[in-house]
Amino acid sequence: MEERWSTEHVLSLAPDPASQKAAGKLSGPAPWSGAGTGQGALWGLCKGSGSTPYRTAVELGTPAYKCSCPSRKFPCKHALGLLLLWASGPEAVTAAAEAPDWVSEWLNGRSQAAADKAAKQQAKAADADPEAARKRAAKRSARVAAGALDLRLRLADGIRRGLADPPPAGAWDEVAARMVDAQAPGLAGRVRALADTPQDGLLEEYAMLHLLAGAYGRIDALPEALAATVRTRVGFTTDTAELLAGPTVRDRWQVLGSRDTADERLTTRRVWLRGAKTGRDALLLAFGRPGQAPDLALPTGRLLEADVAFHPGARPLRAVLGTRYGDPEPAPAAVPAGLSPAEALAAYGDAVAEDPWLDSWPAVLTDVVPVLTPDGWQLTDGRHTLPVRRGALADAALWRLAAVSAGHPVTLFGECGHAGFTPVTAWDAEHRPVGLG
Amino acid sequence: MTAAALAGDQWADLQGAALLGTDRRPLPEPGTPLAESVDRTDPATALLDLAALAAVRRRAGALPTPAVDAPAPAPDDTRPALPEPAARRLAVLLGTRGGHGSTANLAELLPQWLAAARARGYRPPPALVPALLDTARARSELRGDAVTLAGPLGRWLAPQNPDWRYVTRTAADHDDLDRPGELLWQEGLFAERVTHLTRLRRTDPAAGLALLASTWPTERAEDRVLFLDALQDGLSGADEEFLEAALGDRSKNVRATAAELLSTLPGSALAARMADRARAAVRFADGRLHVTPPDACDAAMQRDGIPVKSPTGRGERAWWFGEVAAAAPLALWTADTGLTPDRLLAVPTVDADGGGGAEWAEDLREAWARAAVRQQNADWARALLGAPPRPGRESRTPGAPAKLLAVLSPAERAAWTAAFVQTHGLGDAFQLLGACATPWTPPLSTAVVAALKRAAELGSYPWSHSGVLGMTERALAPETAPAVEALAADTSPDTAWSDTFTRLAGTLRFRQAMLGELAG
Incomplete structure (x- = not known):
């Protein structure tokens, strides 16, 4: 049962x-x-x-x-x-x-x-006209390339004029709409976010966007893995069935944590896995319309034997779940192996070297104490300190973390990045996972 | 110069040029590796390239900051952990996950859950402690239970979060008063001081009195009244001298409170003075009580707490008479007449100076009722309430039956109230039910369910009983759940009563399950 x-x-x-x-x-x-x-x-x-x-x-x-x-x-x-x-x-x-x-x-x-759906998909794949598909893809590439070039010019204009002299209200929305027309939703999202970026963070955002648009401009010259990363970030998506038809990784995946975020259009659920055999991290995403829970429910701490296919990229993380072998089983009451804050930050640095646009990388921190300081919450192991990323978690979640720790070192899973650490799961004194999202 | 500071300067140069614009500012030369390879044809594009290089460099090479001081960890909590199902139940009752509130029924049940868990000395899961403290912040009646349950972890967390400041002021079971009592008394907030005094009176009344006396002359009048009230706990003859002195206080309210406390001490001098006045006012002869109400309220009577004017504008003499009779020791009446309270209540009254005076019986009954409550005299309370009401028999209307009931033992209270509900229904039963101990005894619960059934059959509306229904959800004996479920099934569906009974049955089941989990 x-x-x-x-x-x-x-x-x-x-x-x-x-x-x-x-x-x-x-x-x-x-x-x-x-x-x-x-x-x-x-x-x-x-x-x-x-x-x-x-x-x-x-x-x-x-x-x-x-x-x-x-x-x-x-x-x-x-x-x-x-x-x-x-x-x-x-x-x-x-x-x-x-x-x-x-x-x-x-x-x-x-x-x-x-079964019907699977059969239909196979039939569809068999029916598709490869020549027409190639033409569609080429047409889209050209449009995106034109959009990316346009964006680079806009960014350079802004720098020429000076960031202290902001463009008129709505100007970035207009550029974002152009990126949507150019079928580059990834660029559009980043452009839209510029309107809310504080002035002292603008140059960094401009630079990363400039780098991305420029990378797409010479995508044919990039190594295949990095090209895939650029394509994904610009807004190309890969079909789940297509991914699963490619190489998959079978492992006993431990569910390290999950977090839901919602806006008025969409609920997004992120579930992080780590393979017991491969040690690889995987991030599953599930979406729900407002009024619907995302249909992916994997309790934290469980072990799941399954095939997983990664989205291509220089630093693959996002993945889709394929065949499952049996139901999720409860994991032994043990905390996952982890890193020190210094090691976790170094691991993020390694990841950035492969995918410069990465904001964070999953990490388990071992033996850190959450401390509330005048500069906000900090995680310290007695040697080094990582700040908790500001605004990433509700106050109630941070207090829950403080209570679970009670001033003692805890094991903490989360996302480690240049803006700080975003806690997702803490393991309590009895080694049971406590979700903080 | 350190590498980080150097990187910071380079970034500041880039930032400065970007803010003012490359039209106005020259392109900085950061001198970082690879910077040489950047194409300088267009300064703006070159600046973005240099910034991208620097940003990725900074991200890839980010270093952690030095260690910060961590506070000493929370003391260990040695209490047994809550059983797993009870811990899940607490999460439901606290409505954790998301910011949603809990249902009304759960809000009614949380206080019971907390009290039961506190009584069993459990330790809650640490992750739920913040929600527990948040809930008790909004509902101050839960604070004692919540703070006790939160235990050493709650005490450790509270100083870090301004929302939980109340925790340090809330007394809990496990405290060994980290602050010495004397310091708390000298420097604490008013509420802390009252709590401290009350607790001290429960364990060491003499020490409590000494503490209060040590600062008495410097306390504010409104504080003095409430401190005096705290002396009710552990009141004895040892407090009399202090209270007698308080009869000469500057504040009228302090004087009245001192007099009331003294009147509840049957051996006190004030009680003896009141007994003398009562004897002068009432003489028992020829099977009748001859009443001579006081003809003045002299200075001595005023000092003993009798106000000259009735607050409701009653006749002066009748008012003084009532006050004297209510403050006199009840033992006086049985000793002087040789009659039991029951018999005394049946003795007719007459004016001592001849003619009329039957209405004094009502004044006496009223005064005795007040005395029985003040002096916590069960014999008198029982006599004043009369036998439990029975159908078809006209019952005497007692003055304040709920207060008199509270003087009786819990079992007696429940039996009397059950009889009352059987006879009179629920219309006037709210305060009586409120005076009964929870959970209600099975006979009382059965009586209430039967009365609800009758109310439904008679076609009244459930919301006219909402007060009693709310109390029922908290207090009905769990054994009664099947009877309520049967009632829900029998009531025609889709009616307000059917919903009411269904919800009540659900709440009872929930309560039974939650208390069962705690019994573990």
Whole structure:
């Protein structure tokens, strides 16, 4: 049987706080009947305001949700309530050898749909006209190159005039729109951010953008790996199926941490993995529309045997998950091996030497004490100190880190970069991971 | 010059030229490796190239800063860790993750959870301590429990975060008063001093009195009143001399509080003086109480705390009479008449100077009720409340039944209230239920559930019982959950009552589960 999830993990699947609250009300046994678990799924009937109860089912592996309620939220409060009920104790949900018919039908339908999709993709790949695809790609390259050149001229104009004399409001939005037209969304994003950059940080941003646009201008002369990095940063994407068709890395991946960030258009979930055999770091990204939780749920600390394909680049990190071999298993209560602050910063320096646009690189710090100083939070190992990156974490998260440490050295996973360290996961005195995101 | 400072200067040169613009400023020559290879044809482009070189150099070669001093770690917390399910429950109750609030029901249950966990002496997961301190900051009634539970870690964290300043002022179980009491008393905030005095009175009343007496003349009048109140804990004859002196205080409120405390000391001189006045006012003869109300409020009576004017504008003599009877020791009445409180309450009253006077019985009953509460006299309280109400029997209306109930033992309180609810329903039961110990006894819980059922059948609205319902969620015995669930199932669906019962049943289950987890 699937190991029960923690309440915290269930709540992390909720699309918004209102859903967490509503699900909390459905987390007792009162509204539920016929709740059961088996075949990697969880199901139950929830008494609602109508005469027929809602049929709620969760497939725990993916996870996937199904509910007969009319809610547009996903997962809905019934699915979350059922998970909370299950998380609260074994007595509430009975283990069953077989799921009821309505659950089995749904589960079978899902595996059928997955098989269909895979078949369709193969068919699509086979059908594609390579000549037309090459023409499309060449056309886009030319447009992006023109956009990049245009951007370099704009940046040089700014430097000629002087940064103390800022361009009129909206000027950068206009340039960003031009980059979108040039099919270079990566450049557009960086340009948009210039409007919010403080004056003393502007030269650095200008310089890095100038470097990127210039690199695209002579992309054919770059080594293949660096060219791939430049392409990705400029805004070219690679299809997941295409990546998985290429080389993959099979390993026992330990989930080091995850963090959600949200703006009004998108929720982004980052999940960091480290391979037990290869020692490689991998970053998985999942997205959800507002009102939907990203569909990737890997609890921190678990071990997952799986194939992973990396996006190409000079310093590959971003990856996609391929075939999984079994469910995530709980990791032994042990902290991952780590580095000192000096070593972690040096490791970031090595990474920057390969990909100059990297802002940070994943790192596990060993035995650091978080200290609140007049200059903000610092992480010290008694020899050296790294600042916690300003504004990267909410105050509540930093206090949680301080409480977990209680002034003692802790093991800390996060992103180490030129602007400081962004903590993601701390391991407490009992060696259990505590998420700080 | 160090390498870092040199790099900083080079960057400053580039930054300066970029700020004013290459149209106005010459291109700096940073002299870094590779700088030679930069094409100088266009100064602006060259400056961007040099800046890119310098920026990547700085990033790739970044060095950590020297060590900072870390504060001494928090003292070890030797209490047993919360059981895993209880720790998860606390996370739900505190509504951690995101900034969302918890549901109303959870807000009702958190105080119980905290009190139960505190009583069992558990240590919470460190990661939840900040949320615990944040919650108790907003809800001051939780502070004692929360600070105790947060333990040494909470005490260690609090000075670092201005939001948690209250923690140092909140007393907790495990403190061995890190600050010496004398210093706290001399320099502490007012609330800290009251807390300190109250705790000292519970363990060493004489030391508490001595501490208060040491600074008494210099305290402000409004503070003196509240310090005197703190003497209620551990009050004894040893405090009498001090209180007698306080009867001559400059402040009227201090005098009144001292008099009230003295009147609750049955052996005090004030009680004896009040007994004399009461004897002069009431004489028992021929099976009747002959009443002669005082004809003046002399200086001695005023010194003993009797105000000359009634705050509600009652007749002067009746007002003085009531005050005297309420401040006299209750033992006086049974000793002088040889009657039990029950019998005394049935004795008719007459004016001593002949004719009328039956209405004095009401004044006496009122005064005795106040005396029973002040003197915590269970015999009198029981007699004044009368037998538990029974259906079909007209019951006497007691003056302030909730206060009288509080004088009785918890079991007696619950039994009396259950009988009251069975007879009168929930309409007037709010304060009585509030006086009962939680969780309610099974018979009281059953009575309340039955009364709710009747209220639903009679078609009243749940929200007219919202006060009682809120209390029920906190206090109903967990054993009653199946009865409430049956009620929820029987009530026609989609009605306000069905929702009410369903929620109540859910809350009870939640409460039962959470207390079960703590029992571990």
